[in-house]
Every structure is written in C-alpha cells, then in structure tokens.
Amino acid sequence: MPDPVKVVMFSAQRYDQQFFDDINARQFAGQQFHLAYQAVALTAESAILAHGCAAVCVFVNDVVDAEVLAQLAGLGVKTVLLRCAGFNNVDLAAARRLGVQVARVPAYSPEAVAEHAIALIMTLNRHTHRAYNRVREGNFMLDGLLGYTMHGKTVGIVGTGKIGVATARILKGFGCIVLGHDPYPSAAFRETGEYVDLDVLLARADIVSLHCPLSPATHHLINIVSAGKMKPGAMLVNTSRGALVDTAAVIEALKSRHLGALAIDVYEQESELFFRDHSSEIIGDDVFQRLMTFPNVLVTGHQGFFTKEALSEIAAITLGNLQCYMEGRNCPNEVAAG
Ligand code: NAI
Secondary structure, eight states, rough: OOOEEEESSSSSHHHHHHHOOOOOOHHHHGOOOEEESSSOOOOTGGGGGGTSSSEEEEOSSSSOOOHHHHHHHHTOOOOOEEEOOOOOBBOOHHHHHHHHHEEEEOOOOHHHHHHHHHHHHHHHHHHHHHHHHHHTTOOOOOOOOOOOOTTOEEEEEOOOSHHHHHHHHHHHHHHHEEEEOOOOHHHHTTTOOEEEEEHHHHHSSSSSEEOOOTTTTTTSSSHHHHHHSSSSTEEEEHHHHHHOOOHHHHHHHTTTTEEEEEEEEETTTTTTTTTSOOSSSOOHHHHHHHHHHHHHHHEEOOOOSHHHHHHHHHHHHHHHHHHHTTOOOTTTBBOOOO
C-alpha cells in the first residue's frame, strides 16, 4: 500500500470538509489522499502548517505570493491546488521559478454564479429583501418597493466567458437586450447578444454585470471615469472579483445619484471580512460600512459558487488535479506563468 498523500487545506470551512471528505471517500478511495483541514488562511505565518504535505489546497483569499511559495517549496510542497476558478492571488512566475505546480478548477458550475448574479439583480430591482422584512412586521405598504420590468431592458456583460455567457442566456430568457464586451469574442456569446466597445456598453446598459477575471488590465475597470460613462441610474453588478471595482469611486457615483444601484458578491478588501462571523465585533472598514448605509446597495459575502452541485464538482476536480500530478500525468487544469 503506498504512503498516503498528505494535503493541507487552508481557509477550510465545515462545508469544504463535508464535500471533500465525501468525494475523497467515494471517488478517490484508492488514491490514499489524506486531507487535513485548517480554518486559518494561508499566509507567511501559517505556511508552516504545510509541513510534511505534498500539496496545499487554497481558496480565493489565501496568500500565495512569492514569499509564501518559497516557504512552501522549502517545506517540500510540490503542488498548490486552487479550489476556485480565479488565480489572481498566486504569483505564477514565482511558482514556476520554485518548481511548484499550480492547478485550479476552471469551471465547476458557471450557472451557479450566473444564477446568483441574477438573484442579486432581481432582489435589488424588486426590493424583495426589504419586502420580506416588511411583511414579517405586518407592513404591507408598497412605497419604496417600486422596480422595473426586466423585459426590454439592456444588460451589458463585461467578460463573456463561461459565467458571462450563462448570465447572458438567462437574461435573454427575460427578454433583455444583451450587449457584451470581451477582448476575445466568442461564438457562444454571439448566440445571445451583440459585442460592442466598453464605452458603448457602459453608455447603453441599464444593468452592467462584470464577469471578467482580475488582472492588471482589469484592476479598477470601474473607476471614477468609467462609472461616469455609465447610463444615469444604471445598476452595477460584480460577482467576479472585488478589485475590478474602485469602491471609493462607486461610493461617489452612488452619492451623486449617477449610479442607480450596486450589487456585489465580492469586495476589494473582502479578505478581512468575508467567510467569518463578525456580528459581535466592530467592523473597522469605513468604506465597507459606508456601502452598508445605502438603501440601493446589496452585498453578499462571496457566495456565487455556493451550491451543492458546485461544491461537489470543485472537490472532484481539485482531487482529480492532484491525482494527475501524483500519477505523473499532465494536468489539464494547470495554470502557469504566461
Ligand atoms: P472565463 O475565463 O470563462 O471568462 C472570463 C472572460 O473574461 C474571458 O472570455 C476573457 O476573455 C474575458 N476578459 C479578460 N479580460 C477582459 C477585459 N479586460 N474585459 C472584458 N473581458 C475580459 O471565466 P469564468 O469562469 O466565466 O469566470 C469569470 C470570473 O468569475 C473569474 O475570473 C472569477 O474571478 C469569478 N468567479 C466568481 C465566483 C463567485 O463565487 N462569486 C465563482 C467563480 C468565478
């Protein structure tokens, strides 16, 4: 019997353990993967927990920079398994230099994230979050709950990859006019919408939904200038990565009433807040707290991926990536410095 392959998972939540243990037992029983779960995020301080492990498994807010990678390599870690699609938190050049392989889960359930984007749009537009509380208090007044009909509205999709296309398809079903912007246009998107320049999209869209990855080129894609180009009263939706949006700029756009509504599942400084219970603490992030004061802002804590189907697929693909490496095969989901 071969020695078990030890993997430490950082930022592990109860549901991670539940789904990974289940998939490990059902689909990888012969592989002898030994999974250890750590609630702490991977940082320079916590990297030592990978001692004796062949691989680490990380999520969106774990720190996988050059310093951490050097520590991991020094501990004998050969593989970083991202249990997410985005890899903006990994220094890929450092990983290559150190001989550390990095693999991700490129697609698990694009529809899960797309459906959450739609949930945000519909909640914010029809104020169902406010209606829920009102009705429970016996208040059946409709003031303040006025929305608009989605049918016939123009929606701009920035980034027409897997999630962007899934979102576009749902919106087409609503009867929306769908515009897209992407440096790499796809036939799949053309079935549902029309490609236009970003400035045209911003000027025409009643709702702008961001579905591109975070990179130096997309950092603060929505800033004071681009927010100013949006149609007055439009809604901005970000389920992609927080730093696509300059939060200070959108706060100004909300205060001036130019931006009509904001729905975000991701936030630039989310690593300090998300995936933890701060309900008995004083939150020191004044920018976030300012966002919370707007009635036309809706925030969820990075839950776009959070469906049973997506969690099962994430676990299966992540362990499948590990299996590839352990068997010396090329991993189709490897991400490498370009
Ligand atoms: P994808 O790789 O299939 O699509 C991304 C698209 O963005 C590509 O077509 C690419 O050409 C395009 N793009 C790149 N630079 C662009 C730019 N400057 N302007 C416009 N488009 C640009 O990725 P997928 O699976 O659709 O995921 C998109 C993003 O969603 C991920 O990068 C990740 O950050 C985020 N995400 C969020 C989740 C959540 O729980 N909220 C879960 C999963 C992904």
